[in-house]
Amino acid sequence: MSSTKSDQVPYETDTQSDLPKYLRESGLTPECKQLMSSLPAEKGWVNQFHQYQGIVFALMNRIRNLPTNHDHPLLSQNPHVLVPFLEVTLYVDGQVPDFTDFPSPRLFGTHMPHPSLPDSVNNSACKLVYLCRNPSDTLVSLWHFTNRMIPDGLGKGTVSLEELFDQFIRGVSLCGPYWDHVLGYWKASLENPERVLFLKYEELKEQPQVQVSKLAEFLGRPFSSEEEANGALDGILKLCSFENLSNLEVNKTGTLASGEDFNNFFRRGEVGDAKNHLSPHMMEKLNQVIQEKLYGYGLKF
Template sequence: MPRPEQCPSLPGYLQENESSEEFRDLIGSIPTEKGWVANHLHQYQGFWHTTRQLQGVLACQKHFQAQDGDIFLVTTPKSGSTWLKAIVFALVNRVSFPDPKQHPLLTNNPHALVPFLEMEYIGKEHLDFTNLTFPRLFSTHLPLMSLPKSVEDSDCKVVYLCRNPKDTFVSLWHFTNKLRPVDRGAGSLEETFDKFCRGVSLYGPFWDHVLGYWKGSLEWPQRIFFLKYEDMKNEPEVQLRRLSEFLGCPFSLEEEKSGALDEILKLCSFENLSNLEVNKIGRLPSGEEHQAFFRRGEVGDSMHYLTDKMKEKMDMITEQKLHCYSLKL
């Protein structure tokens, strides 16, 4: 089985740097397990975080102030985050950037255009987001219950994109192996599969994360938009139109006739984004190579990696966790 390339050093959010005594006391009081890449994962509010990542979570919960009109793009890791950021950025800013040949996505990785909330707060408390245009876009992997309270208290909108767990796991396994230092070797498929199924993965348990937003979308349909990666792949125009209506920026008849939907989908397609120069050679400030975010993006890719026994186990967990809530992945 082919192994992805690995990086020589860990990105900042996976490192375990010095921290306050208060934070160390918290770490000592909550469950801890060995991480996929970082040394440790810590369970906070029912979900797993790396040490540095958890510092960012606590800081953003305490200090971030949401504003009316903010849009939060939420995923579990490797569920289509890059694609979602590109599409929503292009959608809500289409009036500002009408020329597809001069679009910021041609020269910027999507992650550079949409701040990653809890990562921005690592090592910081007070951040200035006044440079962001309205509506402000933020991305996060935080579960619904862990979002800053100001998000609930303000008139914000949340777009949640989920992906079937088998493809999510395989994509996350590949991605984290790329981040592992070369001297540690790649994490085995079997060991990481076991951790994922037990819920011990970045922002896991996967099923609890998805279920939180699914139930939220049923309770607050005007605030939370629940979207499946597979539906977006199968019927992109339909889903983009629904998304535009939810965000309050529906396409006009003129835009429909001029092919505005197709322009956005073409600009944000995996084929286009993955072949841009900026996404072949650039790096994020946290250290990851841009190209690490573009592997295959296919539905069903996990079938090439998981054994029949693994598929059966994953399907059984999904059925047990979600069947009572009329959610199928």
């Protein structure tokens, strides 16, 4: 999904400046504007959506930065700074970043659907780790995040759960339909398991040691017997835990270059929180869609 100006929301220069950079219309090329005007559109958070097609850092850098170090980068820098988003942080100003100064191995995050990844990614030897979450918890988390992200002058905190639920069910979302997004990486992981690892948030919470060991193996950095004996795995889990990261001062204050406050990315991190927000009717309807969209491909939550 891409974003541009909404007919429903007054768009003045001052309100544009309140938005994260990747949601602003300013800076779009004429070609991009022309393409977006031809695509199906629907009202989004503050503009229109147009239909178009933590732990990893600690694992990959554990030799130079032991998880027990008091000066570990994760204790003083936000995870989104250490693992920047391609489409939100690096390319947000329309400039091609210089990757030569990035430390090796280079780690990046992205919300792009698998079909939208450039050929330079799909045709390379780089590895993809996809982390997904139960659709119901994803929906509730998205609702809270949406209301935090909207600037005060554009209706902050005014998106109802019912409104967002309806959009989510119909596939209206900033990164495209949830079902298509998940299935894209799920299928890729089945077709090319050496390059694409599909992880579930719930399994990571339930079996952290097993899943992180699996992740380390996939990334080519398995834990040695010496590391296991010295508690390196448990050290990484403690360092990267939600409880630890969410309580660090660096993650309570500060803003990303793209405009988002660091504290917007931390809420509760619990499994099953949706039951405290969604009505029985919503849960039933959502479960029906989950079965229809995902179960036929062997993906269950």
